Amino acid sequence: MTGIWRQRADIAPTLIISGVLGVQFWAFFFIESLTALFAVMVALLLFSACPGSISHNHHHYPTFRYQWMNRVYEVILFLQTGVPPFAWTLHHNIGHHRLYLEPEKDPSGWTNPDGSVMNRIKYDLYNAAMVYPEVVRIGRTRPKLYRKFKTWTAVSLAVLSMLIWINPVNALILFVLPMPIMLVGLLDNTYQQHQDLDTSSDFTASRNTVNRLYNLISWNLGYHTAHHLNPTLHWSQLPKFHEEIRHRIPRHLVCDSVLLSACDRQHPLKPLGSEPAHAGTPGRRVAAQRLPDL
DSSP, rough: OOOOBBSSGGGHHHHHHHHHHHHHHHHHHHOHHHHHHHHHHHHHHHHHHHHHHHHHHHHHHHHSSSSSHHHHHHHHHHHHSSOOTIIIIIIIIIIIITTTTOTTOOOTOOOOSSSOOOOOHHHHHHHHHHHHHHHHHTTTHHHHHHHHHHHHHHHHHHHHHHHHHHHHHHIIIIIIIIHHHHHHHHHHHHHHHHHHTTTTTTSSSEEEEEOOHHHHHTTSSSSSHHHHSSSOOOOGHHHHHHHGGGGOOGGGGGOOSGGGGGGGTOOOSSSOOOOOOOTTTTOOSSSSSOOOOO
């Protein structure tokens, strides 16, 4: 740990988020060409997996020692991902992590009402439309968090409204239009991580990849079983935890590819041998419903 950060490893993500914000504001204030603005927007979207994953990790393990700094950081993340403060906490931490072994109840569930597997396009669009109704539903069961969500969403929207007031066209292209695209992208990644898997165990319900590029741009979310077993574990410690539990994960759910779909057909880089008899037994999720210091 150092200075204002809780973990030294989080200095790099905050520098990246600051750099993206700098590009956004530079384009917002100094670019007038619509073609150039759209080029910047597309370039940032191609890079969006990085801020999206940083935002995800921050809401599981807050970056800064001081709460006011975390709130300011979350407003900045909102301008890059479209996810306001505490929306992740309600929908993802409390909703998805608590119920991902019950996809019919999961707010990011991949099943249709009849229990069949939802196709990818329907999943992305349906769950994108249902994110905020689910946030409201879950929020009503957690009134303290729900009040924080409403307060800081209002602050985030006020900042966005000010940018729209200053320059409507530039704000629309650089901040508003990317938000629904980012939301769909974040949900699509969740679909790939869990769709059509055996939910009888924590060890069989997630796809994992040890690919260096995937884990570089996603900040170790490729170690997804480890993340679900201990969602408050800092992202920098996930590779070590993954190695400790890897022998319990079925071999077809660990691959070395930037495409999670490859896990269904590619053997892992290191042979795991035969499946241990206990691989299908439920795992013990650590602090699955314990919220970080927000």
